[in-house]
Amino acid sequence: MLPKGLRCGLTLLCALLGTHVWAAPTELKVVAQEGTEPKYIPAGIGRVVGLCVDLYRAIERIEPSVVFVGDQQWTPALQALSQLASHEHDALCAVQRTEERTRQYSFLEPAIFxxxxxxxxxxxxxxxxxxxxxxxxxxxxxxxxxxxxxxxxxxxxxxxxxxxxxxxxxxxxxxxxxxxxxxxxxxxxxxxxxxxxxxxxxxxxxxxxxxxxxxVDVYMALGTHVDPAVRQRVQRAVEQLEKSGELARLFRKWD
Missing domain, CATH: 3.40.190.10 (Periplasmic binding protein-like II)
Structure with a gap:
């Protein structure tokens, strides 16, 4: 049994630390879709750049609780679409909305480009x-x-x-x-x-x-399995990027 004074001190320390608990950001798995320039562009060995890579980083700056991982890994474009529908990854950037895809993905408003x-x-x-x-x-x-x-x-x-x-x-x-x-x-x-x-x-x-x-308008699309709270955070970030003019700036950069 710890002395009473030490127990009280530890209790107070834990209470103080509890107000500053650091939570790891939520990781959303993505892929770089082959043949979709300028969404994803090869830029040397092991490096991918492009419109979508920039968009992911912009969302992360606004919403640090979300991190997109996997945008440096190439996947055939059609495979990436089917993998989002089967929940093998979590998000895709700049996706055209169709009736079939609306049943498979959660599209975020507003249109990004x-x-x-x-x-x-x-x-x-x-x-x-x-x-x-x-x-x-x-x-x-x-x-x-x-x-x-x-x-x-x-x-x-x-x-x-x-x-x-x-x-x-x-x-x-x-x-x-x-x-x-x-x-x-x-x-x-x-x-x-x-x-x-x-x-x-x-x-x-x-x-x-x-x-x-x-x-055609294109949107951020998330898998239907993604936590609604996370989906809301990403949507708020997209809304802020649209209002600030950052989405338009990114589009002009890769046009």
Missing amino acids: QFRYQLIARAGDTAAINSWDDVRKLGANGVILTNRGYTAPGMLDRIGGLQVDASSSTPSANLQKLIAGRGRFFLHRAPGMQGFIERAGATSKVKILPAVMAT
Whole structure:
């Protein structure tokens, strides 16, 4: 038995320490999605940079009780989507909302960015494209390449009357198909299109057509298994970034 005075001293010390208990931050597991530049961009051996990496760090600065881990580990983009649905990781950045995904993920408001869809053509192509009608008029000579498993094929199907090839699953594969003449256009999203083309060594081979063919909002998505209290903290951080103009600044940085 400890002396009474020592017991009282320890009790007081514990009470004082109890007011300053440090809680470890909640870790949210993420992955770097392959083929989604500028969300994730390889930057040398073992290093990933990009729009989403910057966004995770910005959220952590505002909400230190949350830490995103795993954004330096590459995973195929379609696998990353399915892994969030199966709760193998906890969050994804800049995800387009669809009816199916709404059932699988918890989307946070507001939208964090707005992506633009534009057409990439071979450098010598003389087609003047201002609308989807201009593409339709080309008929079989207006085949649009797009990525299998992404949201673009469904979008083009809803627009209707277009010749679409969605047999390839990565932007790099479609860029090479375009250069080889196995399609007239490649529908890709901005920001980051020019950087993607430059890193592929295709600057002299293709060009980005100026017309914006579609715009889509993208969101932070969390797994439905994530604690609602944690989800609320992340949402408040996103709201603060939007109000402060930080989201717009990040978008311009990678555009």
